[in-house]
Amino acid sequence: MKDLKPRTRAIHSGSKRSQWGEMSEAMFLTQGFVYDSAEQAEARFEKSGDDEFIYARYGNPTVRMFEDRIAGLLGYEDCFACASGMSAVSGALCALLKAGDHVVASRALFGSCLYVLQDILARFGVEITMIDGRDNAAWDAAIRDDTRLVFFESISNPTLEVVDMRHIVKAAHKVGALVLADDAMATPVYSYARDCGADIAIISTTKHVDGQGRMLGGAICGARDLIRGPVEAYMKHTGGAMNPFAAWTHLKALETMDLRVRAQSAGAMDLANALSQHPKITNVRYPTHDAHPQQTLALSQAPSGGTVLAFEVAGGKDACFKFLNALEIIKISNNFADAKSIVTHPATTTHQRLPQDQKDILGISDSLVRLSAGLEDSDDLIADILQALKVI
Numbered sequence: 001m002k003d004l005k006p007r008t009r010a011i012h013s014g015s016k017r018s019q020w021g022e023m024s025e026a027m028f029l030t031q032g033f034v035y036d037s038a039e040q041a042e043a044r045f046e047k048s049g050d051d052e053f054i055y056a057r058y059g060n061p062t063v064r065m066f067e068d069r070i071a072g073l074l075g076y077e078d079c080f081a082c083a084s085g086m087s088a089v090s091g092a093l094c095a096l097l098k099a100g101d102h103v104v105a106s107r108a109l110f111g112s113c114l115y116v117l118q119d120i121l122a123r124f125g126v127e128i129t130m131i132d133g134r135d136n137a138a139w140d141a142a143i144r145d146d147t148r149l150v151f152f153e154s155i156s157n158p159t160l161e162v163v164d165m166r167h168i169v170k171a172a173h174k175v176g177a178l179v180l181a182d183d184a185m186a187t188p189v190y191s192y193a194r195d196c197g198a199d200i201a202i203i204s205t206t207k208h209v210d211g212q213g214r215m216l217g218g219a220i221c222g223a224r225d226l227i228r229g230p231v232e233a234y235m236k237h238t239g240g241a242m243n244p245f246a247a248w249t250h251l252k253a254l255e256t257m258d259l260r261v262r263a264q265s266a267g268a269m270d271l272a273n274a275l276s277q278h279p280k281i282t283n284v285r286y287p288t289h290d291a292h293p294q295q296t297l298a299l300s301q302a303p304s305g306g307t308v309l310a311f312e313v314a315g316g317k318d319a320c321f322k323f324l325n326a327l328e329i330i331k332i333s334n335n336f337a338d339a340k341s342i343v344t345h346p347a348t349t350t351h352q353r354l355p356q357d358q359k360d361i362l363g364i365s366d367s368l369v370r371l372s373a374g375l376e377d378s379d380d381l382i383a384d385i386l387q388a389l390k391v392i
Ligand SMILES: *Cc1c(COP(=O)(O)O)cnc(C)c1O
Pocket: 084, 085, 086, 087, 089, 110, 112, 113, 153, 157, 182, 184, 185, 204, 205, 206, 207, 216, 217, 218
């Protein structure tokens, strides 16, 4: 499967058929596996081969097919599939860090990622340095000889900041530090983590892989020795594995993901274009749009900025709430990458608990709105936005 293009890999990688020769991937809803003999059970616990399973918390045939497919799609050797994106983020970090280690992270992180780093890992004696991820000199200054790992979102949620991944990878690898990219917003279709040399890409498959707002899932992708070494050991003993039903729906969803993500990304650009002309809107942020201060960097890494944009509505929280409440097609919710368009007011929802000074640093103002473009016709979405803006 090595030389195939990603679109082909998203349909076929990792497929294995049972003795029935089924066309679509089978859903193995089983937590356990039967052994022919006690000797076989003993041998399997000693060392399981590729198609040998013990217990679904360790691995399951449907989950395994999904792991192979997503690893192939992102260009990594292997993958461990997880119960959610956060199970993947926290699992990868806990698997690879110990007390006394030093971590450098971009401060523009998803709220739950901030909690894992600043509350949990700090509590276990990991030293964290948070920096402005857009500033290459800040990475150079913060990465030390004893830095064990660096962490960032390739595109940050919800402010759509971009990091110069090649620069960070070079600086980290110079001191032997591992690079972990939270790749949720970049989308698996336009992901550049592998090309830029990130050691591990973590994705919330809840987002573009499921893409229809139904399933939770996550994936940790990287070199086989990392994934089947410390990552698998940590995940299988702490219970963060993906369940086979989620893996089966993800396999099904991957068949259409490329089409969905391309259409939704084009829709996000349409919305960014329409909004950047509007007098009541400022600060439209979409990575590959002309108005984004890091457009050149974004375009040097990927041809598209993904399916999400953000902007500010003049008039602060009151105006934002009036705008959100007046939308008819676009729903108020907090997921993104759903086929249905979603609007979020981060300051009062996903980032409600963040102290004001941190909100200020990250640019999460009371005027900020995040918009996830769905699969509806862009003309209808733009008309919905324009009529809602009239209410303010
Ligand atoms: C959604 C998200 C997560 C968490 O994923 P879940 O599947 O909701 O657990 C982590 N990081 C980023 C950047 C996300 O957008």
